[in-house]
Amino acid sequence: MAKAKKQEKPEGRHEMTGIQRLGLRVSEMINHPVAQIQRWVTIHRLDADGDREWEEVIGLLNETEGIDMTLNDDESVTLKWEASAAEDRPVEVFEPVEEPAPF
Template sequence: MAKAKPQTQRAPTSIELLGARLQKIINGPTAQKNRTAIIYKAPDEIQEDWDQIMEAINDTDGVYVTLLDDGGAKLHWDVPAKD
């Protein structure tokens, strides 16, 4: 029986890391309870990644983005109706 080659894991991309960080904030208990979160781009994050994710969030039905004067963004969302 041939040995399977070990899978090499690639490092996450900068946008994947940013997405994971924002997802952690949005999925936090306080944000979920209040259906709102305020997020900021970290100094070491790439502006193009931030812009791409903000556009994707803004294009999501039921999610609303308000850009703040200090560079952050306030997100709030509707809770989907249960069938």
């Protein structure tokens, strides 16, 4: 009978900390195309989010210039922001010039 090999973590694999997971989730929510169009997002605290991690990430967001934060009754947080100068510039529309068919 063969012995079961002990499962080892692959070399170089790095487990994410709680604050890294929360920061990544919040970043993805803020950068989501819908959030970027509407310029607001509501972040809900998950059961997996620890007190220390939640407070640290919310504290960093609160200190970020250009973000308005609203603490909601259900313990979620709504972030709102204004368009940056780069987002306000007019969109250039390229209109191709119609050329007569070569035949």
